[in-house]
Amino acid sequence: MKVDSENHSLLGHLKSDRRYLAMLGLGFSAGIPYLLVYPTQSAWLSDAQVPIQTIGLMSELTIAYKLKFIWAPFLDKYDAPFFSAWLGRRRGWIVLSQIAVMASLIGVAFGDPANFLGYTVAFSLALGVAGATQDVTIDGWRITSVPVAKQSVMTAICEMGYRFGNLAAGAGALLLAERYGWPIAYGFMASLMLIGAVSAFIAPEPESDYTASRQHPGFVATVFAPIKEMVVRLGPLALPIFLMIAGFRLPGYISSAMAIPLFKSLNYSNADIATVTKLFGFGIALAATFSSAFIIRKIGLMPSLLLGTVAGSASHLSLAWLASQGGGDFWSFAVSVSIEGFAYAFAQVVLINYMSSITTTELAASQYALLTSLCAFPGSILAGSSGFIIAHTGFPMFFVFTSLIGIPVALLCWYVLRLHADVTPDPERHGSGPAKQTS
Known part of the structure; x- marks a missing residue:
């Protein structure tokens, strides 16, 4: 058509x-x-x-x-x-x-x-x-x-x-x-x-x-039915998929906890920080959002997810570079933060699409909520240790470390991609339930 x-x-x-x-x-x-x-x-x-x-x-x-x-x-x-x-x-x-x-x-x-x-x-x-x-x-x-x-x-x-x-x-x-x-x-x-x-x-x-x-149904059946349905439907891939989702935003959660302290340590003013993270960041995030929709249509969901995993983690190296420079002019700050912000927003939108695709219509709200909670918990917990890590390593090595965390997540994503190359739409389905997957 x-x-x-x-x-x-x-x-x-x-x-x-x-x-x-x-x-x-x-x-x-x-x-x-x-x-x-x-x-x-x-x-x-x-x-x-x-x-x-x-x-x-x-x-x-x-x-x-x-x-x-x-x-x-x-x-x-x-x-x-x-x-x-x-x-x-x-x-x-x-x-x-x-x-x-x-x-x-x-x-x-x-x-x-x-x-x-x-x-x-x-x-x-x-x-x-x-x-x-x-x-x-x-x-x-x-x-x-x-x-x-x-x-x-x-x-x-x-x-x-x-x-x-x-x-x-x-x-x-x-x-x-x-x-x-x-x-x-x-x-x-x-x-x-x-x-x-x-x-x-x-x-x-x-x-x-x-x-x-x-x-x-009763309380126990209501709470556990969405989990059971998803585990049974995903089969052997359930564990690697859940691990991949749990780790996907782990580098970002840990990194973002120390982003503002980094900027303050480099003596950037509150006005500089607000301009770059709020005003520039808003436009950068919108650009990444619509870029993700275009790329998903061009190369497919799973390849886009792998790209988002690699780009999101690798982008922390721009903050490591900024930290190693000991500050610098405003535009060095803006470019570094924009690189990280674009990659993070792109990865986030691709992940939202992926998590939506593996829910089933009747249980869409509960299964998606479960996946987003799974995504948030590990990073939220580990982010509390970020200050102690920086006390021993300094800011540059800290952001290199958060980039390296993305390697096992990328490997998991690659593994899932090898077995199920892409999530394709079911023309008979009107929601976003269990998608047909092609080997």
Whole structure:
């Protein structure tokens, strides 16, 4: 079938199918909560003179994003109160989780961390749970709403929206707080969630929602059924695939924990860091996002995954080079960080496509949540040791070390590629369930 050339552009996709437009808005709302649970909020805590040890502990409030696989299966099997009867199972949960995010943001806005930190902790924890739940539900809708052949474009558009949401919750919230105060900043972020809510209403109901099972198995069966189904379906490849996913972002997690300390040690100003990581970084990440969609279509998913593994890990050498130079001019800084940022964003989008491809339609939300949690845990745990490693090796060798961590992951990816050269779309499937694989 001949496709009009306009449909190859972003505008063409958005005009041709309202699912893409809805995905852009849903991606935006997904990009807001996480930074406001901790990274952005840490600036508020610092302004409130909260002890640095306590601020560090507050980072654990993002734990819901690592544990979302526990309650994700129930979002596949149960309807959301009231909203699912109106909008369908997946969109019903999306809207309910967005309401919870907005309520939690307003709750944080009314807090006073300087004098009543417990209140802020409680609402931040609620925000983390609501935000993680929104991620699960949006991912479930993304995976089941379009055929596998369209997933690369759908993921790219989702990531673009997510980056805009991150920009709003990061730089946007900081600028609002600087001028109007933190309560106004958090309240405004709550209002921005309406973009995602409107998008959920215009998003079409996935085909799978029309035939969703209304059976409610017990707790153990609900939690373990997605794991069992995936292990049985993947067969002997299950273990290497799970190990590959667990290690895929390990170098990036460890490296990113020490990126800002590196920049500060090289005497780059906060303005330089903000300009390169937020403004340049935003454009670089968008370029990588759409490059990944193009490359996946050209060479296939598994070769793209191998390329992302190698590029993502090797890019840390640019930071090692920057550290070995002892700083330098602004453009050396910008180029080094841009190389690392592009490769990392490219690898991340390819991994999202791959993890989406190995889920099954009925259990899409729970299986994808399980895979993302598996991806996050090892790096999150080991990132805490990064400061101790640098104390013994210095920054240059540390970033060389994080590059080398990617070698076994690349070998695992190559092994999976040898056995299953590519994940190809099933023309009879309307979601992103177990893909047919060619040897």
